[in-house]
Amino acid sequence: MKNAVRTLRTQASISQAALATAMGVSRQTINSIETGRYLPSLPLAMALARYFESTVEEIFDVDP
Amino acid sequence: MLTRDTKTTLQRWYVPTVATLIGIAYLVAGVMGDDLSFGVIGLVLMLATAGAMVLAGRRSETVKGLLDRQDERIRGIDNDASMFAGMVLVVAVIAGFIIEIARGRDGEPYALLGAIAGVSYVGALVVLRLRR
Numbered sequence: 001m002k003n004a005v006r007t008l009r010t011q012a013s014i015s016q017a018a019l020a021t022a023m024g025v026s027r028q029t030i031n032s033i034e035t036g037r038y039l040p041s042l043p044l045a046m047a048l049a050r051y052f053e054s055t056v057e058e059i060f061d062v063d064p
Numbered sequence: 065m066l067t068r069d070t071k072t073t074l075q076r077w078y079v080p081t082v083a084t085l086i087g088i089a090y091l092v093a094g095v096m097g098d099d100l101s102f103g104v105i106g107l108v109l110m111l112a113t114a115g116a117m118v119l120a121g122r123r124s125e126t127v128k129g130l131l132d133r134q135d136e137r138i139r140g141i142d143n144d145a146s147m148f149a150g151m152v153l154v155v156a157v158i159a160g161f162i163i164e165i166a167r168g169r170d171g172e173p174y175a176l177l178g179a180i181a182g183v184s185y186v187g188a189l190v191v192l193r194l195r196r
Contacts, residue, residue, distance in 0.1 A: 026125040029137040038137050 002061045006034040008052045023047055076121065076132040080114035087111055154181050 009019055009030075016034075020027040023044060032038035033048075040048065042056075049056045087110025094103020120127040129138030161174035 024134055026129055026135045026138065028125050029135055032137060041136050044136060 001036065001039055002063075003033065003036065004059050004061075005030070005048060008054065008059065009034070012052070019051070022051060072132045072134055075134075076128075079131055080118050083110045083114040083117070087114075150181075154178075157181065 009016070016030045017027045020030045023030070025044065029038065029040075033040055045056050045060060049059055052059065087107040090106025090110065091103035094100055094106060117127060117131060121131045122128070125135075126138060126141075129135035130142055133139055157174050157177045161171045161178055164171045164174055
């Protein structure tokens with residue numbers, strides 16, 4: 001599943017570590033989400049959406 | 065009521081505390097079984113393991129995640145790794161049971177271990193089914 005986390009993060013000029021701290025997860029987890037290796041839980045996906053003032057659908061794309 | 069930081073701190077010390085308690089149990093078992101060297105070595109090894117985890121948790125995000133259980137991805141990895149280890153253990157128990165039977169013995173202690181694993185699985189299945 002593709003996602004826009006890396007794009008949104010770089011647009012906001014935040015490091016992976018800073019986003020990780022804000023989300024209460026590790027930097028590795030943010031990296032894994034950005035590279036598509038890890039699909040976050042619904043609460044984490046919603047937390048990311050709220051953080052970037054967006055929606056889950058806008059950040060995560062279910063289409064291959 | 066515990067704050068999230070307090071809970072995280074308590075969870076971070078859970079594994080090292082359990083490792084220390086197991087070490088103490090080794091020492092007590094060694095003293096009771098007249099094998100003091102086993103008890104002392106067991107305690108030292110478990111204390112070293114606990115200390116190594118605490119120190120590694122300051123440098124490694126993975127170890128920190130395993131200790132404080134805050135990162136959902138590392139929790140998932142830990143669950144999958146535990147399940148894999150459990151499956152390997154079950155296969156080993158079944159293999160041991162078959163080998164013991166083939167040798168003309170009664171299959172113990174593998175039969176008991178297999179029964180414990182089976183009952184635990186069914187029990188967990190029932191409880192988790194009711195909770196989810």
